[in-house]
Amino acid sequence: MKSLCFVHQSKAQLPELQAYTDYFRPRYHVEVSNPAADLSGYDIVWFFMGFSRYQPQPGQFIVHEYASLSTPPLARVKDLIKRQLNATPDLRVFQNKTQSRLMRFNDAVPERFRDMGIAGHFKQQLDAGKKCDLIYAGSMDKSRRLEHALDVVLKLRPHTSIWLVGQPSVYLQQRYQRYANVRFMGPVPNSQIPALLNQARFGLNYLPDVYPYHFQTSTKLLEYAACGLPVIGNKNSWVTDFLNQHPLQYHDLQQLTAWPQPQAADISDQSRQAWRWQQRIADAGFETILPG
Known part of the structure; x- marks a missing residue:
């Protein structure tokens, strides 16, 4: 079974992280780590961007996910810096096509689009009192x-x-x-x-x-x-x-x-x-x- 490591900088809330872990665990050996860890032993390394200049080992598959574009202040400037300085991955993930268009990487890297979601426990409770x-x-x-x-x-x-x-x-x-x-x-x-x-x-x-x-x-x-x-x-x-x-x-x-x-x-x-x-x-x- 191949290994998959999600790399999280702990700067933003990522409710999708647990969802990803649950989803991929039947297919891969899944771990969550941070950018300072030794990532050389994993088959797939999935970064939540951020900035990343990580240079992969031969045969490693690198994913860059842009769950959100940069936020104010200077949001567009920060996105420009990411576009120019981030290393080139094997796959980029965006929330939607508009995000991809605005980031303007303009290269041949494949893309996938994953919208935001919610956990299954979000449901109406008819007997709940209003407080x-x-x-x-x-x-x-x-x-x-x-x-x-x-x-x-x-x-x-x-x-x-x-x-x-x-x-x-x-x-x-x-x-x-x-x-x-x-x-x-x-x-x-x-x-x-x-x-x-x-x-x-x-x-x-x-x-x-x-x-x-x-x-x-x-x-x-x-x-x-x-x-x-x-x-x-x-x-x-x-x-x-x-x-x-x-x-x-x-x-x-x-x-x-x-x-x-x-x-x-x-x-x-x-x-x-x-x-x-x-x-x-x-x-x-x-x-x-x-x-x-």
């Missing part, structure tokens, strides 16, 4: 500009109870420290997030309508929808396309003049299945190119 008005589960780094959404909500309805799930930024904690109704829940294991989502009346989906957020999948929106949550948030091109395909109560922050009445999302089991990590990985077709 907060609005929940946000995701990144809270400064580039996400989450305060733009929170300020709109609190201006419209100052007493709204809000749960923020994830690693909080200091600036957000300082900005909302006088609001007793804004609760920072801290990082929560992925398996426990659905229970929190099901206790909320609405999910908050907010991403700045700037490069690269406006064409990348909002994983949190998939999670909210799978749990039956109606959503308050902003719109970008990806969100608009998603709403055209899926029946979901989605209230645009910029047009919100009164607090809405929640209506559970009517998402089909077929859609939930299509969003699951194992299906997303299967849809990418890695088996057609990875060494057997």
Whole structure:
């Protein structure tokens, strides 16, 4: 059995890492390591990019996955540097074709496309009691500009109870420290997030309508929808396309003049299945190119 090593720099959350491990374990001896480790003994080395100048051993198959393009500030400059400095792999993986086009590698390296997914435990719990008005589960780094959404909500309805799930930024904690109704829940294991989502009346989906957020999948929106949550948030091109395909109560922050009445999302089991990590990985077709 050939060996496969996923190389993770621990700088970003990678929910797909466990999904990949589970998916490939029947076919390969799978390990997870870091860039400083000795990678010379593996048949396949799969990097989550980042930067990488790793020079492979003879016969090694190298994968570069760009799960997301660089984020602000200077996102496009950082992507340019990656394009010029990163070593050439045997396979590149992108979330979608738009990512690939914008990275502009313009070489003959094969590509595969693997969309963002969710774990199977994201589902609606009809017996869950509602304990907060609005929940946000995701990144809270400064580039996400989450305060733009929170300020709109609190201006419209100052007493709204809000749960923020994830690693909080200091600036957000300082900005909302006088609001007793804004609760920072801290990082929560992925398996426990659905229970929190099901206790909320609405999910908050907010991403700045700037490069690269406006064409990348909002994983949190998939999670909210799978749990039956109606959503308050902003719109970008990806969100608009998603709403055209899926029946979901989605209230645009910029047009919100009164607090809405929640209506559970009517998402089909077929859609939930299509969003699951194992299906997303299967849809990418890695088996057609990875060494057997």
